[in-house]
Amino acid sequence: MSEEPVILFEKVNKWFGDFHVLRDIDLSVAKGERIVICGPSGSGKSTMIRCINRLEENQQGRIVVQGIELTDDLKNIDSIRSEVGMVFQSFNLFPHMTVLDNLVIGQHLVRRLPKAEAEEIAMTYLERVKIADQAEKFPGQLSGGQQQRVAIARSLCMKPKIMLFDEVTSALDPEMVKEVLDVMVDLANEGMTMLVVTHEMGFARTVADRVIFMDEGQIIEENTPDAFFDNPASERAQNFIGQVLHHL
Amino acid sequence: MEPILKPFIEQKAPPQQSTGLVAWLRENFFSSWFNTLVTIILLWLIYQVGGFIINWAFINANWVGDSAKSCPNVDGACWAFVTERWRLFVYGLYPKELYWRVNVFYGLGLLTIIAFVFSFGAYTKKFRLTMFIGFPIAAYIFLVGGVFDLQHISPESFGGLLLTVVIATVGIFGSIPLGLILALGRTSDLKVISKVCTYFIEFWRGVPHIAVIVMFVALLPIFIPDGNKIDIVVRAFIAFAAFNSAYMAEVFRGGLQSIPAGQFEASKAIGLSYWKMMGYIILPQAIRNSVPALVNTCISIFKETTIVLLIGFSDFLGIIQLSLEDPKWLGPPHIFSSAYVFAALIYFALAYGMSKYSLRLENRSNVDQH
Numbered sequence: 001m002s003e004e005p006v007i008l009f010e011k012v013n014k015w016f017g018d019f020h021v022l023r024d025i026d027l028s029v030a031k032g033e034r035i036v037i038c039g040p041s042g043s044g045k046s047t048m049i050r051c052i053n054r055l056e057e058n059q060q061g062r063i064v065v066q067g068i069e070l071t072d073d074l075k076n077i078d079s080i081r082s083e084v085g086m087v088f089q090s091f092n093l094f095p096h097m098t099v100l101d102n103l104v105i106g107q108h109l110v111r112r113l114p115k116a117e118a119e120e121i122a123m124t125y126l127e128r129v130k131i132a133d134q135a136e137k138f139p140g141q142l143s144g145g146q147q148q149r150v151a152i153a154r155s156l157c158m159k160p161k162i163m164l165f166d167e168v169t170s171a172l173d174p175e176m177v178k179e180v181l182d183v184m185v186d187l188a189n190e191g192m193t194m195l196v197v198t199h200e201m202g203f204a205r206t207v208a209d210r211v212i213f214m215d216e217g218q219i220i221e222e223n224t225p226d227a228f229f230d231n232p233a234s235e236r237a238q239n240f241i242g243q244v245l246h247h248l
Numbered sequence: 249m250e251p252i253l254k255p256f257i258e259q260k261a262p263p264q265q266s267t268g269l270v271a272w273l274r275e276n277f278f279s280s281w282f283n284t285l286v287t288i289i290l291l292w293l294i295y296q297v298g299g300f301i302i303n304w305a306f307i308n309a310n311w312v313g314d315s316a317k318s319c320p321n322v323d324g325a326c327w328a329f330v331t332e333r334w335r336l337f338v339y340g341l342y343p344k345e346l347y348w349r350v351n352v353f354y355g356l357g358l359l360t361i362i363a364f365v366f367s368f369g370a371y372t373k374k375f376r377l378t379m380f381i382g383f384p385i386a387a388y389i390f391l392v393g394g395v396f397d398l399q400h401i402s403p404e405s406f407g408g409l410l411l412t413v414v415i416a417t418v419g420i421f422g423s424i425p426l427g428l429i430l431a432l433g434r435t436s437d438l439k440v441i442s443k444v445c446t447y448f449i450e451f452w453r454g455v456p457h458i459a460v461i462v463m464f465v466a467l468l469p470i471f472i473p474d475g476n477k478i479d480i481v482v483r484a485f486i487a488f489a490a491f492n493s494a495y496m497a498e499v500f501r502g503g504l505q506s507i508p509a510g511q512f513e514a515s516k517a518i519g520l521s522y523w524k525m526m527g528y529i530i531l532p533q534a535i536r537n538s539v540p541a542l543v544n545t546c547i548s549i550f551k552e553t554t555i556v557l558l559i560g561f562s563d564f565l566g567i568i569q570l571s572l573e574d575p576k577w578l579g580p581p582h583i584f585s586s587a588y589v590f591a592a593l594i595y596f597a598l599a600y601g602m603s604k605y606s607l608r609l610e611n612r613s614n615v616d617q618h
């Protein structure tokens with residue numbers, strides 16, 4: 001790759017107390033790349049992507065995002081967080097604000113846009129995730145799928161260059177999974193750099209440039225989705241795919 | 249996701265099926281011979297007790313007079329004691345010609361309560377903030393004076409209900425912001441700040457309040473001589489605000505802990521700084537969740553004002569007790585009981601009002617979140 005990577009992990013190690021959760025992670029993500037991360041529960045997938053916007057701190061190694069090295073410097077953390085959007089399994093919408101205000105607050109407080117302009121931008125994103133008619137409702141009044149689409153719109157409002165998705169469909173009822181995945185596929189088609197923790201193989205096959213398989217804090221395997229799912233190299237990946245397929 | 253949201257529509261019992269009053273009575277009070285018996289016994293008790301209360305408090309009561317002799321009927325209340333002394337109870341030793349200043353203070357206090365109980369649409373927040381900051385300042389200006397040509401009145405002459413309300417005001421308005429700061433400190437990631445706040449809170453929660461008041465008031469002058477009586481009031485105020493701020497801090501900490509970690513993570517992920525995250529996302533939810541406990545604490549602050557009796561000040565209850573020792577009013581025990589019934593009624597009315605308010609707030613915040 002000629003261009004500089006937008007995300008770079010070099011020999012990243014992390015411990016929770018005595019527990020070695022990330023082991024010598026090396027990873028390089030190019031601009032516009034779509035990466036799906038999978039692996040058994042507790043393998044460190046969430047922890048790894050949460051290091052990218054410093055929700056977790058690594059103790060060893062280097063993480064560089066958009067050319068900015070992650071250090072304790074608050075300014076660096078702030079500028080990285082404005083470049084990186086994140087969507088969570090549990091939506092995490094702000095329950096005391098309307099859907100519209102959920103989208104306005106960050107633009108207003110972080111990007112310092114005037115309220116009116118922020119609302120306009122918010123509405124265009126709500127339209128994109130097909131939920132503009134719910135703008136005045138509170139999150140508690142929406143279905144899980146609707147809430148998750150609002151959460152995606154809230155992140156997009158901040159105009160991030162990179163989007164992180166952490167099992168965003170696993171808390172949803174099956175019939176709502178598609179409406180959320182559709183939004184993510186659209187986003188991928190627009191060229192967004194995406195790191196997606198998911199076990200949705202269909203999504204991985206249509207969207208991902210690369211699948212990363214993690215186990216016990218290590219990256220075990222990296223490949224194109226078709227190669228990975230059809231011909232996993234390691235035994236652990238074979239077992240994992242067998243279980244996921246079995247489960248579906 | 250955590251079930252922090254209550255159901256949108258309240259559940260109600262199915263509609264009553266019974267037709268008319270007679271059916272309803274039969275169903276609820278006379279459905280079996282046992283229920284009928286219980287109903288009859290209860291009715292008889294209500295009749296007896298109610299009759300006694302009406303006789304005692306109204307029919308046989310002694311309403312006016314200026315000494316124990318005005319209350320000859322020992323089977324009735326001696327309200328004369330209250331009607332003759334109420335000014336003392338309400339205004340303490342405040343100069344008579346300046347009662348209007350106390351009235352302004354009470355009025356502003358009422359306005360503050362109104363600001364927090366009722367909703368004023370778009371102005372609600374501004375109104376509440378104005379009163380929360382403005383009321384203590386205005387209270388000081390009007391009650392103590394010494395500014396704007398208002399004659400200076402020493403807090404020493406506060407007493408009765410005035411002293412109770414002033415101490416409660418200092419306790420509540422001082423401990424809420426202090427408690428909030430302590431709670432934020434205790435939950436802070438910075439170890440030093442968190443440790444200092446924790447020790448501060450645990451210290452004040454650990455020591456008996458009586459000991460604190462006595463220590464502040466009796467022991468401090470030994471180390472700092474020539475302390476006069478005004479300083480004692482101020483010291484008592486400081487002690488009162490200090491130990492109540494520890495309780496408030498725990499109230500707010502409870503509220504903070506009720507907020508799921510995801511709220512912090514989502515705030516950070518969209519790039520909010522610590523203070524913006526706290527101010528716009530976490531505290532509005534945490535404070536709302538703290539309200540019931542907060543009002544409880546306010547009620548106990550209010551009841552605890554009587555602790556100043558120990559250091560020679562007479563709050564509402566204290567001044568009633570003091571008046572009872574007046575030789576003019578020495579007499580049969582019904583004077584005592586009347587005085588305490590009166591005190592209990594006033595305390596009950598105020599505490600009841602506060603807890604009703606907290607219930608209202610709880611219900612309203614459930615509605616607001618949808």
Ligand SMILES: Nc1ncnc2c1ncn2[C@@H]1O[C@H](COP(=O)(O)OP(=O)(O)OP(=O)(O)O)[C@@H](O)[C@H]1O
Pocket residue numbers: 016019021039040041042043044045046047048167
């Ligand atoms: N804050 C924490 N403190 C201590 N241990 C933690 C913490 N967060 C995660 N862990 C542990 O680290 C390991 C990896 O967690 P992580 O959430 O990254 O796994 P994951 O791959 O995302 O799993 P899942 O598929 O269940 O989400 C787990 O064993 C977990 O128990």
Ligand SMILES: [Mg+2]
Pocket residue numbers: 045046047166167
């Ligand atoms: Mg996870």
